[in-house]
Amino acid sequence: GSTIGIVGGGQLGRMLAMAAARLGYKTIILEPQENCPAAQVANEHIVAAYDDRNALEQLAELCDVITYEFENVPVDSAEILSEIKSVFPSAAALKVSQDRVSEKRFLNNAGIQTTQWLSIENEGDLEAALLAFGGKGILKSRRFGYDGKGQVRFSGKKGEDAKKGFAAIGSVPAILEALVDFVCEISVIAARDEAGNIKTYDITENVHKNGILATSTVPVSVSSTVAGLAADAARKLLEGLDYVGVAGMEFFVLANGTVLANEFAPRVHNSGHWTEAACAVSQFEQHIRAIAGLPLGDTRRHSDCVMENLIGDDIAKVSEILKETGAVVQLYGKAEARPGRKMGHVTRITKRL
Ligand code: ATP
Ligand code: MG
Numbered sequence: 001g002s003t004i005g006i007v008g009g010g011q012l013g014r015m016l017a018m019a020a021a022r023l024g025y026k027t028i029i030l031e032p033q034e035n036c037p038a039a040q041v042a043n044e045h046i047v048a049a050y051d052d053r054n055a056l057e058q059l060a061e062l063c064d065v066i067t068y069e070f071e072n073v074p075v076d077s078a079e080i081l082s083e084i085k086s087v088f089p090s091a092a093a094l095k096v097s098q099d100r101v102s103e104k105r106f107l108n109n110a111g112i113q114t115t116q117w118l119s120i121e122n123e124g125d126l127e128a129a130l131l132a133f134g135g136k137g138i139l140k141s142r143r144f145g146y147d148g149k150g151q152v153r154f155s156g157k158k159g160e161d162a163k164k165g166f167a168a169i170g171s172v173p174a175i176l177e178a179l180v181d182f183v184c185e186i187s188v189i190a191a192r193d194e195a196g197n198i199k200t201y202d203i204t205e206n207v208h209k210n211g212i213l214a215t216s217t218v219p220v221s222v223s224s225t226v227a228g229l230a231a232d233a234a235r236k237l238l239e240g241l242d243y244v245g246v247a248g249m250e251f252f253v254l255a256n257g258t259v260l261a262n263e264f265a266p267r268v269h270n271s272g273h274w275t276e277a278a279c280a281v282s283q284f285e286q287h288i289r290a291i292a293g294l295p296l297g298d299t300r301r302h303s304d305c306v307m308e309n310l311i312g313d314d315i316a317k318v319s320e321i322l323k324e325t326g327a328v329v330q331l332y333g334k335a336e337a338r339p340g341r342k343m344g345h346v347t348r349i350t351k352r353l
């Protein structure tokens with residue numbers, strides 16, 4: 001059998017390792033934290049920092065192909081790995097996704113529409129940008145943001161202070177996005193193999209609470225035209241990046257049917273967790289197939305469903321959820337349930353097709 005290396009040891013790495021095992025692969029994770037979710041299921045765990053050259057070289061020697069489960073793997077590390085073994089998706093794709101300005105630029109250059117945005121280096125830039133957007137916008141740090149962290153919303157009301165807003169995200173390089181008045185948010189999980197074949201799962205409708213994904217529902221309430229626009233954009237993105245693996249792409253849908261790309265993740269995506277319950281081949285297996293050179297699997301949905309994230313204290317509901325018919329539960333093996341921490345998820349089958 002072959003061995004797959006995974007940089008990062010969170011829940012996504014855990015579920016990738018589980019899918020890899022089902023296909024007969026061994027997995028080795030590289031993750032500084034000893035008791036991480038993926039360590040409980042991977043075959044080996046190299047405990048080291050993501051930029052530890054010796055550890056990276058060791059991982060590359062031991063594996064046949066390497067991937068990652070989060071987008072903040074240092075690009076230099078991906079390049080070190082790439083010199084020794086195949087790394088999918090590429091370091092270049094990783095790089096584009098790590099910085100919201102390069103991400104938006106890439107999307108726009110690929111002909112994918114986003115909300116208006118301006119790059120922010122200092123308070124003066126922010127004041128000018130807010131003026132340009134009628135006082136309304138979302139300020140986001142360019143790098144390292146997730147679950148709505150590193151963001152400040154300006155609603156155009158009196159008393160909002162650009163200075164304070166910039167300080168609140170740590171006065172780091174940022175982007176101001178024009179505020180989108182969306183009717184809903186949707187996402188696409190798409191996969192591309194080395195030969196360039198692309199498969200997409202059905203579009204998902206997502207609801208966020210406090211900046212964190214709460215639920216993903218399939219089918220969506222939007223028209224098939226709107227869903228088609230999102231799937232086309234995902235295809236353009238994957239082709240533009242010469243991407244290999246699974247990616248998740250988020251969109252805003254406007255009342256007039258316009259679809260604006262929000263961001264993409266160069267990895268399996270929380271809004272694709274439902275695929276393990278409602279498709280023959282989950283996004284996790286699909287990613288393993290794509291990077292291991294196996295044929296991409298069937299993405300058709302055999303059931304309608306709703307995925308709910310179990311965040312923080314939600315985990316206490318598990319004993320009740322386990323009594324439900326048609327509930328597919330996945331827990332991440334995290335010992336401590338801190339507020340805002342993703343502990344697991346449940347996908348409820350609402351209808352068999
Ligand atoms: P993730 O955990 O998905 O990576 P993130 O921290 O990268 O999240 P975004 O996806 O950029 O953050 O934003 C989080 C949520 O905030 C969005 O799903 C959306 O609900 C809202 N949001 C973000 N940008 C805008 C915008 N320009 N206009 C209106 N709402 C927005
Ligand atoms: Mg994000």
Ligand code: MG
Pocket residue numbers: 250262263
């Ligand atoms: Mg997001």
